[in-house]
């Protein structure tokens with residue numbers, strides 16, 4: 001059963017194109033990730049699905065309801081947690097929650113079961129103003145507010161941005177528990193490592209979908225061996241590698257370069273021969289498994305790579 005259907009959605013802001021003919025489906029009960037850097041179009045897409053913004057072209061449905069014509073029905077089905085802190089900073093934790101419950105014509109008491117697990121951690125601070133909470137606590141309160149009317153679908157816009165690593169991990173634990181309760185979750189993130197926690201993901205860049213699949217499938221489709229290379233002069237090495245004809249892609253990844261060769265049969269030995277010519281001190285080369293970030297960078301470079309191949 002389909003929870004969300006997006007069909008050739010397009011959105012512009014003046015001359016700037018935010019979404020270019022985006023199409024995909026999310027199944028009911030799925031934990032689905034929108035993965036892309038800042039400006040990719042994630043917020044625009046989620047706001048259209050949450051019925052808060054109109055697309056220029058195309059259509060979207062939530063449980064079969066049209067986001068334009070049937071927005072009222074959708075608003076009761078959906079819980080939306082915007083990217084920027086959406087709560088009332090001067091209201092307490094408790095007051096924020098009551099306010100959001102009232103908006104949906106319900107009470108905290110009526111739906112307490114829905115948020116109990118998360119709210120238990122917040123209850124010692126229930127009289128604290130939302131503006132005085134830590135990042136992780138604000139995020140949990142915002143999630144409680146998005147859940148208080150018992151939505152069947154959650155749209156979460158970059159819920160882990162600006163949150164420490166421990167709270168991020170804990171937050172993903174909460175999302176998995178909500179998924180087990182049958183809630184469909186559409187979550188956006190610029191953190192590529194979080195992609196691995198989703199059932200399926202779309203990789204999105206400049207309003208275009210680069211790939212849609214499970215993270216495991218996306219990793220599996222990475223073509224050819226990938227190498228991690230390091231040297232004392234990493235920038236010199238990057239410049240050198242990029243000028244080598246047999247090198248297909250070379251990009252900086254932390255203190256390493258990640259390199260692929262045009263010849264997919266070539267292994268470590270061939271790369272050693274190529275790079276050792278320049279005698280970079282501290283040279284280290286090893287074969288590695290690609291991450292989602294490697295897949296993303298590769299997919300982004302594909303038009304250029306195909307151009308080179310054709311040329």
Ligand SMILES: Nc1ncnc2c1ncn2[C@@H]1O[C@H](COP(=O)(O)OP(=O)(O)OP(=O)(O)O)[C@@H](O)[C@H]1O
Nearest residue numbers: 013016017018036037038039040041042043044045
């Ligand atoms: N109100 C607006 N007016 C003009 N341009 C906008 C507006 N909102 C978004 N954009 C532009 O549309 C594109 C997509 O933005 P969007 O906010 O949807 O991306 P995002 O992936 O959510 O990134 P971010 O994390 O930075 O919000 C960007 O180029 C952005 O600058």
